[in-house]
Amino acid sequence: MRILPMPSSPMVFVLLLLTLALTGVITYQAQDAVRSYRRTTERVLADYADLAASEFVRRAQIELEFEAFEPGLRAIEENAAGTAAAATPLPPPKPIVVWIDPVTRLSIDLVRYNFRLGLANGGPASHGLSVSGAEASVAAQSWLRDTLAVHARTVYQSDWPCAVVCAPPARDSQIIVYRAHRDSVSGTVIGAVGFAIQPTGLDEYFKYAMGVRPLLPPSLTRGIPRDSLVAIQVRDSYRRTVYQSPWQHDSALWAEDSLGGRFGHLVARATLHPSFPRASVIEGPPRFQLWLLVGLFLTTIGIVLAALLQLRREHELMSLRADFVAGVSHELRTPLAQIRLFAETLLLRRIRSPAEERRSLEIIDQEAQRLTHLVDNVLHFSRVERQAIQVVPESTDVGALASHVVEGWIPLAAARETKLRTAIESGVMASLDPSAGRQMLLNLLDNALKYGPPGQTVTVGVRLAAEDQGAAVGVEAPGFEGLNGGHRPAVAQLLVEDQGPGIPPRDRERIWERFVRLTPASESAVAGTGIGLAVVRELASLHGGRVWVEGHAGGGARFVIELPGAWRASRSPDGATALDSGSKARPGAIE
Numbered sequence: 001m002r003i004l005p006m007p008s009s010p011m012v013f014v015l016l017l018l019t020l021a022l023t024g025v026i027t028y029q030a031q032d033a034v035r036s037y038r039r040t041t042e043r044v045l046a047d048y049a050d051l052a053a054s055e056f057v058r059r060a061q062i063e064l065e066f067e068a069f070e071p072g073l074r075a076i077e078e079n080a081a082g083t084a085a086a087a088t089p090l091p092p093p094k095p096i097v098v099w100i101d102p103v104t105r106l107s108i109d110l111v112r113y114n115f116r117l118g119l120a121n122g123g124p125a126s127h128g129l130s131v132s133g134a135e136a137s138v139a140a141q142s143w144l145r146d147t148l149a150v151h152a153r154t155v156y157q158s159d160w161p162c163a164v165v166c167a168p169p170a171r172d173s174q175i176i177v178y179r180a181h182r183d184s185v186s187g188t189v190i191g192a193v194g195f196a197i198q199p200t201g202l203d204e205y206f207k208y209a210m211g212v213r214p215l216l217p218p219s220l221t222r223g224i225p226r227d228s229l230v231a232i233q234v235r236d237s238y239r240r241t242v243y244q245s246p247w248q249h250d251s252a253l254w255a256e257d258s259l260g261g262r263f264g265h266l267v268a269r270a271t272l273h274p275s276f277p278r279a280s281v282i283e284g285p286p287r288f289q290l291w292l293l294v295g296l297f298l299t300t301i302g303i304v305l306a307a308l309l310q311l312r313r314e315h316e317l318m319s320l321r322a323d324f325v326a327g328v329s330h331e332l333r334t335p336l337a338q339i340r341l342f343a344e345t346l347l348l349r350r351i352r353s354p355a356e357e358r359r360s361l362e363i364i365d366q367e368a369q370r371l372t373h374l375v376d377n378v379l380h381f382s383r384v385e386r387q388a389i390q391v392v393p394e395s396t397d398v399g400a401l402a403s404h405v406v407e408g409w410i411p412l413a414a415a416r417e418t419k420l421r422t423a424i425e426s427g428v429m430a431s432l433d434p435s436a437g438r439q440m441l442l443n444l445l446d447n448a449l450k451y452g453p454p455g456q457t458v459t460v461g462v463r464l465a466a467e468d469q470g471a472a473v474g475v476e477a478p479g480f481e482g483l484n485g486g487h488r489p490a491v492a493q494l495l496v497e498d499q500g501p502g503i504p505p506r507d508r509e510r511i512w513e514r515f516v517r518l519t520p521a522s523e524s525a526v527a528g529t530g531i532g533l534a535v536v537r538e539l540a541s542l543h544g545g546r547v548w549v550e551g552h553a554g555g556g557a558r559f560v561i562e563l564p565g566a567w568r569a570s571r572s573p574d575g576a577t578a579l580d581s582g583s584k585a586r587p588g589a590i591e
Helices: 010-079 138-154 199-211 290-297 301-347 354-385 398-415 434-451 532-542
Strands: 096-101 104-108 111-118 129-133 163-166 175-182 189-197 230-235 241-244 254-258 267-272 394-397 419-424 428-432 457-466 490-497 546-551 557-564 588-590
Touching (some): 010 175, 010 189, 010 230, 010 267, 096 199, 104 199, 129 138, 138 175, 189 199, 199 241, 394 398, 398 419, 398 428, 398 434, 398 490, 428 457, 428 490, 434 532, 532 546
Parallel strands (some): 419 457
Antiparallel strands (some): 096 104, 111 189, 175 189, 254 267, 394 428
16 A cells, blocks of 8 residues: 655645535535425425415305305395295205306206294294205204304304304214394394205315316426326315315325315315426435535635635525515515406406496506516516616606606506605606606606505606706796706706605615615515616616605605706797697696
C-alpha cells in the first residue's frame, strides 16, 4: 500500500477539510430537502383530496336542495293548504322529475311518504301528525313527532329553506326532509311539512354531482379518467353509508368534508387512488448524484463561497416567488369561483327572473374585469423583468383617459361599497402611452379599493402643475397659462386619494419595491401580489416621470403620478379642448 504524503502547505490541508465539511453539510441539506419534498408532497396530496371532497360537497348541496328537496316540498305545499293536522288531506308521493339535459329527463321515486305535523303549544300528545304514502309504523310516527318537535325549535334556523334529519338505525335508516312553518306575528314554529326517503333514493343526485365533470382539474391529473383516481363515499351522522361510487380505493390519501347541519351532517369522503402521485403532475423527489459530491471535492473554496451566496439568493427568490404565486392564486380563486358559480347557475337554468339573469351576467362581467386587470398586471411585470416592455408615448388628453378608466371601474367600486369622485382639469395634455397610463391608474384604484374601508370615497384627480409644485385635490387648481408659453416647465399629475389607514412615512418608499406588502400575506385578509405599485413605478419611469405617496387632510393616502413635458391644450370658443372636442371631464362624483 502506498501512503500519500501530507500536503506541504497546512493551508491546503485546511482547505481540503473545509471542502469536505462543506460537502457533508450540502449532502445533509440535500437529504433534508428530499425529506421536506416528500412531506410537502404529502400535504399537496391531502390538499388535492380535500379539493375533491369540497367540490363534491358543493355540487351535492346544489343538487339535493334544488333538484330533490325543493320539488318534493313544493309538491306538498301546493296541493295541501295549511300546516295543521286537520287541514286538507296530504297528496300522495309523486316521482320527482329531473332534467338531465334540455331533451332528456329522469323520473325518480324518491319519496316514501309525505307528512304534516302540527307543533302547537303543549306536549308531544298535542302534535297532530298526518301521513300519506307508504305505511309508517307507530314507533316511527312517535319518533318523528318527538324528534321534529325538538329539532324544529332548537336546530332549525329561520333562513333555512329546509332541513334534513337522519333517523337512527332502529328507524329503518330513513332520512327525513322537512320545512318548518312559523307564525307570522310571533315567529314561533307552528308546524312542519316534509317527506321521508330511503338513503338509496339519493343515488341519482350524488351520481350526477360525481359525474357532471371531473372533481379535480385535468391540469392536475394529466387528463387521466377521473374514475380511476377519485372515489367518493357519503355517510350519515351514524356512520352509515348513504352513497358510494362504483369504484373504491384502499388508500391513505383521503379527505372528508361535511354538507353541514342543514343537510343532516352528511359527510363526503374523497379517496385518491394509491397511484395518484405517479399519475398526476407531482414528480418524485430528485435523485442525488454521486458525481456531484466528487465535483464538490474538486472545487476551490472561492467557488464554494460563491455557491453558498447563490443558494442564499435563490432561497430569497424562492420565498418571494412563493409569496407571489400564493398572492396571484388567492386573487384568481375568488373571481373564478364567482364566474363558475353564476355560469353554472345560468347553464342549469335556475334563474327565476330576467333581473336575476342580468345580475348574474353583470357579476360574471365584473369578475372577468378583475381577472383581466390581474393578468395585465402580471404581463406588465413580466415584461419589465425581461426588460422587454416598450412604451409608445403620444399626445394624450390625460383627463379624458382618467375619466374613461373611472367609468369602467364603477361596477367594481360599487361591489365594494365605494364611491368614486373625480376632480379633473380639462385640457391637460401629456406625452403618454395610453395603455401604460390606463394600467397605472387601474393599479392605484385597485390598491385604494382593497385597503380602504367600505363606504369610503376615492377621489381621482388630474391637474397641470409647475415642476415641484402642486395643488390639493378637491380645490380649484391654479391657472398655468404661462406654462403654455414655455416660461416654466409643466408636469401632468394623476392623483388617487383614498380614506384607508394611510401609509406610515417610514414605509412610503418600500411600497414601490417588488413583492413588498406592509402586512405579510399569511397575516393579511386582503389578497395581493405585491407587484401593482412596482409596475406603476416602472411605467412612470419609462415615461421619464416619477411617483410618490403622501398623506392628506382627510386621512388615508394620496398617490401621485407625475409626467413631464405636459401642456394645456388650447380651447375653442365653446370651451371644449381643441385637440379633443369630446373631452369635457369636470370635477364631480360618480357613484
